[in-house]
Amino acid sequence: MSDKIRVRYAPSPTGHLHIGxxxxxxxxxxxxxxxxxxxxxxxxxxxxARNIEDGERSQLDNLKWLGLDWDEAPxxxxxxxxxYRQSERKDSYQVYIDELLAKGxxxxxxxxxxxxxxxxxxxxxxxxxxxxxxxxxxxTNEEREAKYAEFEAQGLKPVVRFRVDxxxxxxxxxxxxxxxxxxxxxxxxxxxxxxxxxxxTYNFAVVVDDHLMEISHVLRGDDHVSNTPKQMMxxxxxxxxxxxxxxxxxxxxxxxxxxxxxxxxNVLQFVEQYRELGYQPQAMxxxxxxxxxxxxxxxEIFSLQEFVEMFDEKRLTKANAxxxxxKLEWINNQWMxxxxxxVMPQLINELVQAGLVSEADAVAKxxxxxxxxxxxxxxxxxxTKEIVELARKPFFELSDITPxxxxxxxxxxxxAVFNAxxxxxxxxxxxAKAADYMDVIRSxxxxxxxxxxxxxxxxxxxxxxxxQGPNLPEMLELxxxxxxxxxxxxxxxxxxx
RNA sequence: GGCCCGUUGGUCAAGUGGCUAAGACGCUGCCCUUUCACGGCGGAAUCGAGAGUUCGAUUCUCUCACGGGCUACCA
Numbered sequence: 088m089s090d091k092i093r094v095r096y097a098p099s100p101t102g103h104l105h106i107g108x109x110x111x112x113x114x115x116x117x118x119x120x121x122x123x124x125x126x127x128x129x130x131x132x133x134x135x136a137r138n139i140e141d142g143e144r145s146q147l148d149n150l151k152w153l154g155l156d157w158d159e160a161p162x163x164x165x166x167x168x169x170x171y172r173q174s175e176r177k178d179s180y181q182v183y184i185d186e187l188l189a190k191g192x193x194x195x196x197x198x199x200x201x202x203x204x205x206x207x208x209x210x211x212x213x214x215x216x217x218x219x220x221x222x223x224x225x226x227t228n229e230e231r232e233a234k235y236a237e238f239e240a241q242g243l244k245p246v247v248r249f250r251v252d253x254x255x256x257x258x259x260x261x262x263x264x265x266x267x268x269x270x271x272x273x274x275x276x277x278x279x280x281x282x283x284x285x286x287x288t289y290n291f292a293v294v295v296d297d298h299l300m301e302i303s304h305v306l307r308g309d310d311h312v313s314n315t316p317k318q319m320m321x322x323x324x325x326x327x328x329x330x331x332x333x334x335x336x337x338x339x340x341x342x343x344x345x346x347x348x349x350x351x352x353n354v355l356q357f358v359e360q361y362r363e364l365g366y367q368p369q370a371m372x373x374x375x376x377x378x379x380x381x382x383x384x385x386x387e388i389f390s391l392q393e394f395v396e397m398f399d400e401k402r403l404t405k406a407n408a409x410x411x412x413x414k415l416e417w418i419n420n421q422w423m424x425x426x427x428x429x430v431m432p433q434l435i436n437e438l439v440q441a442g443l444v445s446e447a448d449a450v451a452k453x454x455x456x457x458x459x460x461x462x463x464x465x466x467x468x469x470x471t472k473e474i475v476e477l478a479r480k481p482f483f484e485l486s487d488i489t490p491x492x493x494x495x496x497x498x499x500x501x502x503a504v505f506n507a508x509x510x511x512x513x514x515x516x517x518x519a520k521a522a523d524y525m526d527v528i529r530s531x532x533x534x535x536x537x538x539x540x541x542x543x544x545x546x547x548x549x550x551x552x553x554x555q556g557p558n559l560p561e562m563l564e565l566x567x568x569x570x571x572x573x574x575x576x577x578x579x580x581x582x583x584x
Numbered sequence: 585g586g587c588c589c590g591u592u593g594g595u596c597a598a599g600u601g602g603c604u605a606a607g608a609c610g611c612u613g614c615c616c617u618u619u620c621a622c623g624g625c626g627g628a629a630u631c632g633a634g635a636g637u638u639c640g641a642u643u644c645u646c647u648c649a650c651g652g653g654c655u656a657c658c659a
Contacts, residue, residue: 099659134658200657216586217655246657264589273587275655282657289659312588313654334589337653341595344651374596377608381597385607404597407652411595414609424622467621477621528618543618555619 092124093303096150097293099131100142104149104358106410107308107338107347110375114335114403115306116155117376121398124303128160129296130172133286143172149358153368154391159300168300173292180287180295183325184247184280192324193280194223194231195245197238219248219276247281249291249320257316262306262333263403269316278317290314294321302330306400309334310346333400336379341409354410361415365433365471367426370419379404388421416469424466434460434474441475443483455565462561481551482565485574488552488582495544495554496582500537504545505583507531509575512550517568521560528560549575 096112098104104112119126128147132138147162159166170176187193198206207217223231238245253272261267280291287295297305312334322329338347340354347356355361361371369390376394377387380403389397423430435456438444444456463478480486488496495501511527528546532538544554550563550571563571 097659101659131659137658196657203657211585214585244657248657267588269588273655279657284657286657288657293659308653309589310653311659314659336590339652346653377596379596383598385598387596387608406590408597409595411609414596417609464621466623538618540618547618553619557620559618 091301091303092119092122093127093301094119094124094306095127095129095297095300095302097129097131097296098142098146099134099137100146101134101137101139102142102349102357103145105347105349106356106358106375108146109149109153109358109371110338110378111307111335112150112155113153113372113375114380114400116157117394117398118304118306118400120395125158126155127168127300127302128157128171129300130161130174131289131292132172132174133282133289133292135174135284135286145359149362152362153358153372173287173296176292176296177285177287179299180281180292183295184287184291187249187280187324188247190324191228191250193247193249194277195235196222196248196277196279197235197243197245198222199243217275218272219278221250221277244283246279246283248277249280249317249324251277251320255320257319259315259319259329259332261312262304262331262400263336264309264312264334264405267312267315267334269313271316271320273313274317274320280321290317291321294318294325294327297330298322298325298327304331304333306333306335308337310337333403336404336407338378338410339407341411344409346407347410354412356410361470365437365473366415366419367422367430369426370415370422373422374415374418378408378410388418388425420467420469423468423471427465430471431457431460433471434465437471437475438478438483441479443475443479458565462557462565464557481553481556481562485552488548488578492544492548492552492554493582495541496548496578498541500535500541501545502583503535504531504537504542505549505579507535508546508549509579512575513572515568519564521558521564524560524563549578 094115096108096115098108098112116126118124128150130143130146132143143161147160150157157163159168159171161171164170184193188195206220210217223234226234235245251271251274253270253276255271256268257271258266258268278290279288281287296302315332315334319329339345340347340351342353343351345351347354349356355364358371362368372391372394373389376389382389382397382402435444435449435453438456439446439449444452449456459478459482460474463474463482465474465477468474468477496505508527508531511531512524515523515527528542531546532542535542540554543559547554547556547559550566551559552574556562
């Protein structure tokens, strides 16, 4: 085995990229890149029934979106250890299954699922831990072969089970948790390494692949801790070196306190969903990189490159972390403001998607739209889709005037302000600037001796049908003068005549 | 039930045998301001419990409690 650092991210293509998986991928990638090592993606698709059509594509696509790259993966068919899909590596597994069978370290088992459940239930009824019962105890090899033939004759399909030596103890120095020791008897007896459909099981296939692909470090969720002794048994049986293991704490659902699961509908937990809402990839990486890992200093905003430089696997947290949506929103806000130029087209596109702006205007009026977005309050939003409701009124639609607003308008003060404003606004040139509007409003304040809301509200209502919102002079600069005049005329017509 | 892992403010977390126990999100007060947001300055809030070791434990040991993970022909 070379001493090159090689790590892998090995998803099963059963769904889109989950936050938890993304974190595993990110930390493996950071570990590799920090150490000048290699990052491999392998698709663990041995459960034919659960694979979904687009799973693999979606995984790679979203990883790429997050900014990760890889040295070997199914999309690089000429890479050294190809293929990188377990379903295409059956021959490799067969070699070692045969070897274990030949050495007597594994055997064929023909028990039906009914038998297995019955066994398990009986054990549970007797208050015993479920434990596989070896069915060939005391038989010679020949006698066992004879049994095989007998079962085959009955048309039964075998699985291959690994023969576990219950007396052994498996121990390793975990990169994140320190020393862990688990007795072989805890794995529950002889376990299946090859299923009846000929596919290897996960615990067997990972070992063969990790060894063949020269994986040096395995960084994964700590839900795999109890799989580790099983995997170590295979390394041992085949005489292979064991990689270094690191079991990272899990991300848990803040509401249920349980491991974030695909069935939790109360949290958005697929990278894709955040992507659709307009979260920035840098923000996702930034947030995920800080869940279960902490840097040395006090900063919170980091680029992928900064993470690469700082990464230190010793700073991985031991305790589970709750997923804090609010902090993600804040981090995303920070990134949007940092990269505003880059995000602007995406923001404009949100307005198009919402039907507020035509495709043609999105291009033709891009500069104006950028100003609208700025004035509408882009600095306060958590993700790009939020700009739609912020900009909608009054830039693209007007609200209805409420009874409250009518009162502001029809008081003596309100009428006076409205009249002055209407006249002085009309007198301003069409290309007046925010400062010009401000001057006019100040002049009304001085002349009529009105200030505060009694001054601003009638003006706001007259021009925007709102009593609050972004800085009014700045909005006025962006409005079309004829349209504002028409709006005011309509207000006068309906409420002030 | 068994085995394994964990426990610092609401959340993410730093940290150490002796410190006023960092920082960030959130919450909150004040300022800015026509309003909202932004921004600025403050504030409240944490070492799960009990024994031990020690001159001294948040830090080391043990027990307990609580939380989580696993316990498949899923990965």
